[in-house]
Amino acid sequence: xxxxxxxxxxxxxxxxxxxxxxxxxxxxxxxxxxxxxxxxxxxxxxxxxxxxxxxxxxxxxxxxxxxxxxxxxxxxxxxxxxxxxxxxxxxxxxxxxxxxxxxxxxxxxxxxxxxxxxxxxxxxxxxxxxxxxxxxxxxxxxxxxxxxxxxxxxxxxxxxxxxxxxxxxxxxxxxxxxxxxxxxxxxxxxxxxxxxxxxxxxxxxxxxxxxxxxxxxxxxxxxxxxxxxxxxxxxxxxxxxxxxxxxxxxxxxxxxxxxxxxxxxxxxxxxxxxxxxxxxxxxxxxxxxxxxxxxxxxxxxxxxxxxxxxxxxxxxxxxxxxxxxxxxxxxxxxxxxxxxxxxxxxxxxxxxxxxxxxxxxxxxxxxxxxxxxxxxxxxxxxxxxxxxxxxxxxxxxxxxxxxxxxxxxxxxxxxxxxxxxxxxxxxxxxxxxxxxxxxxxxxxxxxxxxxxxxxxxxxxxxxxxxxxxxxxxxxxxxxxxxxxxxxxxx
Numbered sequence: 001x002x003x004x005x006x007x008x009x010x011x012x013x014x015x016x017x018x019x020x021x022x023x024x025x026x027x028x029x030x031x032x033x034x035x036x037x038x039x040x041x042x043x044x045x046x047x048x049x050x051x052x053x054x055x056x057x058x059x060x061x062x063x064x065x066x067x068x069x070x071x072x073x074x075x076x077x078x079x080x081x082x083x084x085x086x087x088x089x090x091x092x093x094x095x096x097x098x099x100x101x102x103x104x105x106x107x108x109x110x111x112x113x114x115x116x117x118x119x120x121x122x123x124x125x126x127x128x129x130x131x132x133x134x135x136x137x138x139x140x141x142x143x144x145x146x147x148x149x150x151x152x153x154x155x156x157x158x159x160x161x162x163x164x165x166x167x168x169x170x171x172x173x174x175x176x177x178x179x180x181x182x183x184x185x186x187x188x189x190x191x192x193x194x195x196x197x198x199x200x201x202x203x204x205x206x207x208x209x210x211x212x213x214x215x216x217x218x219x220x221x222x223x224x225x226x227x228x229x230x231x232x233x234x235x236x237x238x239x240x241x242x243x244x245x246x247x248x249x250x251x252x253x254x255x256x257x258x259x260x261x262x263x264x265x266x267x268x269x270x271x272x273x274x275x276x277x278x279x280x281x282x283x284x285x286x287x288x289x290x291x292x293x294x295x296x297x298x299x300x301x302x303x304x305x306x307x308x309x310x311x312x313x314x315x316x317x318x319x320x321x322x323x324x325x326x327x328x329x330x331x332x333x334x335x336x337x338x339x340x341x342x343x344x345x346x347x348x349x350x351x352x353x354x355x356x357x358x359x360x361x362x363x364x365x366x367x368x369x370x371x372x373x374x375x376x377x378x379x380x381x382x383x384x385x386x387x388x389x390x391x392x393x394x395x396x397x398x399x400x401x402x403x404x405x406x407x408x409x410x411x412x413x414x415x416x417x418x419x420x421x422x423x424x425x426x427x428x429x430x431x432x433x434x435x436x437x438x439x440x441x442x443x444x445x446x447x448x449x450x451x452x453x454x455x456x457x458x459x460x461x462x463x464x465x466x467x468x469x470x471x472x473x474x475x476x477x478x479x480x481x482x483x484x485x486x487x488x489x490x
Contacts, residue, residue: 068168069099069102069103069106069112069164069168070164070168070169070174070178072099072102073099073161073164073165073168073178074177074178074181075181076092076095076096076099076161076459077178077181077182077184077185077463078181078184078185078188079185080092080185080456080459080460080463081185081188081189081192081226081227081228081456082188082227083456090154090455090456092154092157092455092456092459093153093154093157093455096157096158096160096161096459097157097160099160099164100157100160100164103164112167112168113167114163114167115166115167116163117163117166117469117473119409119410119413119469119472119473120162120166120406120409120410120465120469122405123402123403123405123406123409124159124162124402124406126398126399126401126402126405127159127395127399127402127403127406128156128159129398129402130366130367130395130396130398130399130402131152131155131156131370131394131395131399133366133395133398134366134367134368134369134370134394134395134396134399135148135152135369135370136366136369137363137366137367137368137369138368138369138370138371139369139371144371145371146371147370147371148369148370148371149370149371150455151370151371151452151455152370154455154458155452155458158458158459158461158462158463159462161459161462161463161466162462162463162465162466162469163466164466165178165463165466165467165469165470166466166469166470166473169466169467169470169471169474170470170473170474170477171474172427172428172474175427175428175431175467175470175471175474176427178467178470179244179248179431179467182244182463182467183244183245183248183261183264185460186237186241186245186264186268187264187267188227189226189227189228189234189237189271190226190264190267190268190270190271191267192226192227193224193225193226193227193234193271193274194267194270194271194274196224196225196226197224197274197326197327197328222327222328222329223274223275223276223277223328223329224271224274224275224328225275226271227456228454228456228457229454229456230453230454230457231275231276231277232275232277232279232280232385232448232449233449233451233454233457234271234275234277235272235275235277235279235280235281236277236280236283236442236445236446236449236451237457237460238268238269238271238272238275238280238284239272239280239281239283239284239287239441239445240438240441240442240445240464241268241438242265242268242269242272242284242288243287243288243291243434243437243438243441244434244435244438245261245264245265245268246265246434247422247430247431247434248261249261249262249265250422250423251423251427251430266314269314269315269318270318270321270322272284273315273318273319273322273328273331274322274326274328276328276329276330276331276334277331278331278334278335278338278346279346279445279447279448279449280445280449281331281335282335282444283441283444283445284441286440286441286444287437287438287440287441287444288311288437290437290440291434291437292304292307292308294418294419294433294437295422297419297421298421298422298423316332319331319332346448349385349386349448352383352384352385352386353384353385353386353389355384356384356385356386356389356390356392356393357389359393360389360392360393360396363396364392364396364397365396365397365398366395366396366398366399367391367392367393367394367395367396367398367399368393368394368396369394370394370395383450383453384450385448385449385450386446386447386448386449386450387446387447387449387450387451387452388400388403388404388446388447389450390450390452390453391403391452394452406465407439407443410439410465410468410469411436411439411440411443413432413468413472414432414433414435414436414439414468414472415436416432417429417430417432417433417436417475418433418436420432420433422434426478428471428474428475428478429475431471432468432471432472432475435464435467435468435471438464439468442461442464
């Protein structure tokens with residue numbers, strides 16, 4: 001037996017011994033899961049929010065103890081769009097902390113490993129420091145201070161997910177499976193949003209799946225928010241995921257899988273248009289043009305024309321359907337009606353951006369702290385509607401520099417793979433190429449929306465960052481081993 005196999009066998013024995021020490025044991029776990037399934041089935045006919053929350057939480061803990069830490073991360077990536085509230089934000093925070101604590105126990109026992117990542121260490125450390133320092137200027141009502149603390153701990157918990165993904169996703173098979181779980185969560189978000197479009201104003205599952213819009217027979221132009229409860233961030237979510245779903249279609253070798261991902265892509269397009277959000281659509285178009293440019297060696301003029309024609313045709317058809325047969329409106333009408341002030345600033349961003357600059361200048365270096373009130377419209381305190389201005393407001397130049405450094409490092413490491421073939425290159429290398437495009441879309445769209453304002457969506461953003469960092473680590477290790485190719489994984 002090789003030395004590596006002996007080490008792997010020893011680790012597996014440790015995992016089995018660790019799991020067997022858990023009180024539920026092998027007999028009680030299936031029974032427990034059957035009871036949980038029965039309770040969930042009952043909720044279909046008589047839903048109770050608290051029961052659903054309790055069952056999800058218990059099942060999550062059982063899975064965490066009896067399966068790998070990466071399995072728990074995968075589960076979190078699926079259920080994060082439907083959190084329930086706790087005293088410090090939502091359930092995603094407590095789940096992330098519990099996973100990390102048990103992960104540290106397994107690391108200390110030698111069952112799993114933990115290594116820092118040179119790619120993200122410095123900017124992450126600076127970001128954490130900027131948050132801590134900015135607390136010095138935190139002020140306001142107890143409610144605002146609580147919101148600031150909630151925002152801070154939510155952000156810190158996403159960093160735990162970032163490092164766990166970097167350490168646990170260490171080969172192409174795990175990378176592929178992680179993508180599948182992310183696509184599952186994308187399907188859940190799209191499905192729930194489309195349900196809200198078909199049944200506006202109805203509570204499908206009380207406090208979990210519902211539309212907050214008040215509708216009437218003559219109302220039009222509803223901007224759907226989906227489970228994220230934010231139409232602008234939902235639009236950004238769709239724009240970032242569309243290239244990734246396209247990659248899944250290209251790399252799949254089975255017709256059924258291609259069809260499944262094609263349906264998901266169409267659903268995400270519908271959701272994109274249902275938000276009636278201009279910035280995300282413009283960012284997506286720029287990103288797709290950029291993707292076509294870096295894939296020019298794989299595309300001839302015929303293929304490029306066909307893909308462009310299909311995109312335009314699908315976009316026009318979906319816009320017509322949304323504006324004619326649903327309570328949503330026309331994205332194109334809103335896009336073409338856009339006006340600009342001072343030549344470059346959209347009319348809907350003038351007040352929020354100017355107010356954000358004024359607030360930043362109060363404490364330009366370390367910011368106003370995460371508890372600043374953006375929502376008091378009477379005093380002109382609007383959300384910055386710009387992720388970079390948001391960082392300037394709460395953490396000042398110090399925090400914005402750290403975040404930009406983080407984005408620069410991800411952009412630089414992902415840029416190295418832009419010449420790899422999307423269809424025929426090694427899996428991790430080709431994926432990094434598409435993640436580079438999605439990152440470009442995110443960077444552009446962040447100019448007009450601030451992801452930090454949403455304590456649910458933030459988990460997707462940092463999981464996305466973690467996916468890029470983990471892919472970079474896999475590529476680096478494969479190059480160190482002298483590997484130049486990789487199999488297509490179905």
